[in-house]
Amino acid sequence: MxxxxxxxxxxxxxxxxxxxxxxxxxxxxxxxxxxxxxxxxxxxxxxxxxxxxxxxxxxxxxxxxxxxxxxxxxxxxxxxxxxxxxxxxxxxxxxxxxxxxxxxxxxxxxxxxxxxxxxxxxxxxxxxxxxxxxxxxxxxxxPSARRWERWTPEHAIEIAHPAGGVARMEHQVDLPIDGDLVSFTTRFTAPTFDGVMESRSTLRxxxxxxxxxxxxxxxxxxxxxxxxxxxxxxxxxxxxxxxxxxxxxx
Ligand SMILES: C[S@@+](CC[C@H](N)C(=O)[O-])C[C@H]1O[C@@H](n2cnc3c(N)ncnc32)[C@H](O)[C@@H]1O
The missing domain is CATH 3.40.50.150 (Vaccinia Virus protein VP39)
Structure with a gap:
């Protein structure tokens, strides 16, 4: 899924x-x-x-x-x-x-x-x-470049939303890391959303x-x-x- x-x-x-x-x-x-x-x-x-x-x-x-x-x-x-x-x-x-x-x-x-x-x-x-x-x-x-260490709210990405205003995406990693699996939450905000939309992911x-x-x-x-x-x-x-x-x- x-x-x-x-x-x-x-x-x-x-x-x-x-x-x-x-x-x-x-x-x-x-x-x-x-x-x-x-x-x-x-x-x-x-x-x-x-x-x-x-x-x-x-x-x-x-x-x-x-x-x-x-x-x-x-x-x-x-x-x-x-x-x-x-x-x-x-x-x-x-x-x-x-x-x-x-x-x-x-x-x-x-x-x-x-x-x-x-x-x-x-x-x-x-x-x-x-x-x-x-x-x-x-x-x-x-894995040795440890990219996930930059997946923090301070490194959020903001773009111009196609309908006007700003869309923002930020990640927050679950710590400690589980072997070679990195689990994290991504949060999105956009002018067309009622609130924050969240998605959970795990990557190997x-x-x-x-x-x-x-x-x-x-x-x-x-x-x-x-x-x-x-x-x-x-x-x-x-x-x-x-x-x-x-x-x-x-
Ligand atoms: C990060 S996106 C990459 C999309 C695109 N290839 C790109 O370069 O931007 C990962 C994609 O993998 C798909 N995906 C997840 N599980 C999958 C599976 N078992 N088989 C094929 N695709 C899968 C997701 O639905 C998603 O669209």
């Missing part, structure tokens, strides 16, 4: 305003390069589908599929473009079979898979969905070696791993673990 932040229409409508195209330090451009060089693309946890919609605007003429279990997010994509396949649901129960040159998960969507069983389940489903020459591209936040922060064991077990080999969108290496302090993986050759 996705968090309320994605299933509540009023919150989903704000998503692209908090995360506009090109506003997140290079990830959009990184993914777009991969999308535009792939004939068939599955975006798992596509949310509002901004990347896929932009890919059409940039001239992608192949198959684009956006999958998400949050209807409020998917609806935004569906209402914007009809030349993209908008699929409601989770990948684990979708029946894709060697159909995609690229399976991707942006916006740290991979971190919603919390248990070992969920991680194994989603990787197996990605593997099934990919063609033999396909690639799986996704990122997860590097797998480290590079743990992640790579899961990938190998699922039959992937790693083509490249980066610590940031400029393709710099993963280090103790790099914010991301960005992975390009391919089905291992037999």
């Amino acid at each position: 996705p968090d309320r932040i994605f299933t509540e229409q009023k919150l989903a409508e704000l998503y692209d305003h908090f995360n506009p195209w090109g506003g997140r330090s290079g990830d959009d451009e990184f993914y777009m390069e991969h999308i535009l060089s792939s004939d068939s693309v599955l975006d798992v946890g596509c949310g509002t589908g901004l990347l896929l919609r932009k890919a059409r605007e940039f001239g992608h003429s192949g198959r684009l599929v956006g999958l998400d279990p949050a209807d409020a997010m998917l609806e935004i994509g569906r209402n914007s473009r009809s030349d993209i396949e908008w699929t409601y649901g989770v990948l684990e129960s979708a029946r894709f079979d060697q159909e995609f040159d690229l399976v991707m998960m942006s916006g740290h969507a991979f971190q919603v898979f919390i248990s070992d069983g969920e991680v194994r389940g989603v990787l197996a489903a990605v593997r099934r969905a990919l063609t033999a020459q396909g690639k799986f591209v996704f990122e997860t936040r590097n 922060f797998l480290d590079e070696s743990g992640l790579n064991v899961f990938l190998a077990e699922a039959g992937f080999e790693i083509e490249a791993q980066y610590g940031f969108w400029d393709r710099s290496p993963v280090t103790e302090t790099s914010p991301e673990i960005i992975t390009v993986a391919r089905p291992a050759s037999a």
Whole structure:
């Protein structure tokens, strides 16, 4: 079950305003390069589908599929473009079979898979969905950079609300951290809300070696791993673990 932040229409409508195209330090451009060089693309946890919609605007003429279990997010994509396949649901129960040159998960969507069983389940489903020459591209936040330490009300983000006034989003993390799981509350205020809207989330922060064991077990080999969108290496302090993986050759 996705968090309320994605299933509540009023919150989903704000998503692209908090995360506009090109506003997140290079990830959009990184993914777009991969999308535009792939004939068939599955975006798992596509949310509002901004990347896929932009890919059409940039001239992608192949198959684009956006999958998400949050209807409020998917609806935004569906209402914007009809030349993209908008699929409601989770990948684990979708029946894709060697159909995609690229399976991707942006916006740290991979971190919603919390248990070992969920991680194994989603990787197996990605593997099934990919063609033999396909690639799986996704990122997860590097735990050693301890990003959650900045998820405090003092680091709230404020944006101009589309209906006027200011919308505000702040996080508060549950302490102490539970192993590699970080649970937190996100609070939103906006001129169109009656009061504060809250959403609870838990994300897993797998480290590079743990992640790579899961990938190998699922039959992937790693083509490249980066610590940031400029393709710099993963280090103790790099914010991301960005992975390009391919089905291992037999
Ligand atoms: C942080 S958003 C990322 C959205 C988008 N990919 C982006 O780059 O902005 C995470 C998305 O993952 C979706 N999600 C949650 N559980 C999922 C699952 N089991 N399978 C696929 N997507 C899931 C959520 O509904 C949400 O839209």
